[in-house]
Amino acid sequence: SQQGEEDPQALSIQEGENATMNCSYKTSINNLQWYRQNSGRGLVHLILIRSNEREKHSGRLRVTLDTSKKSSSLLITASRAADTASYFCATGVNTGGFKTIFGAGTRLFVKA
Amino acid sequence: DAGVIQSPRHEVTEMGQEVTLRCKPISGHDYLFWYRQTMMRGLELLIYFNNNVPIDDSGMPEDRFSAKMPNASFSTLKIQPSEPRDSAVYFCASSLAGTGNTIYFGEGSWLTVV
Numbered sequence: 001s002q003q004g005e006e007d008p009q010a011l012s013i014q015e016g017e018n019a020t021m022n023c024s025y026k027t028s029i030n031n032l033q034w035y036r037q038n039s040g041r042g043l044v045h046l047i048l049i050r051s052n053e054r055e056k057h058s059g060r061l062r063v064t065l066d067t068s069k070k071s072s073s074l075l076i077t078a079s080r081a082a083d084t085a086s087y088f089c090a091t092g093v094n095t096g097g098f099k100t101i102f103g104a105g106t107r108l109f110v111k112a
Numbered sequence: 113d114a115g116v117i118q119s120p121r122h123e124v125t126e127m128g129q130e131v132t133l134r135c136k137p138i139s140g141h142d143y144l145f146w147y148r149q150t151m152m153r154g155l156e157l158l159i160y161f162n163n164n165v166p167i168d169d170s171g172m173p174e175d176r177f178s179a180k181m182p183n184a185s186f187s188t189l190k191i192q193p194s195e196p197r198d199s200a201v202y203f204c205a206s207s208l209a210g211t212g213n214t215i216y217f218g219e220g221s222w223l224t225v226v
Binding site for chain 2: 030031033035041042043044045048088090092098099100101102103104105
């Protein structure tokens, strides 16, 4: 079963608006990562937040992590049409090696 | 850096045929992952290797699937015999321990079994 579950499944916004995506997970983690996937392409890493961190920024991206609630959020500010993609959260679990499990993803559509 | 290289990019094959997908990870990376992506099941981890050794193959759907990593720069995922329900995008990815396990994906192999 998948470790992370994103919410919402799909999101449609206007260019310039902020987009917020949420992720919930089930077990203890070492870190949580967010990835982006453009249609027909492989996933690309966006940002990583460690289990002892609460918030992290990278450009227009802001990620929060609440380990007590087993949840994370990804905020994209001032969205652009080029941000249209699917966004996945992924949790890293130490099982003797590092196993990374992906959620179902949020499909974001930014209208120009 | 060339990134993770997968081949073939697209393959259409008939049910019952053997399919071999190939992957060259990023040089120096010590983890290699095989994922499968479908609309119904999302992105599933099939198997991963550390230093060429399979660590967890619990995601491999059945005995028709096998994966090998004979050396640090090459891995294969084989399906024999293939079935229509195997149609999916298969991603190979690699990472380097100590970097938070940021995973670098290839562009995927799009498999259609008819």
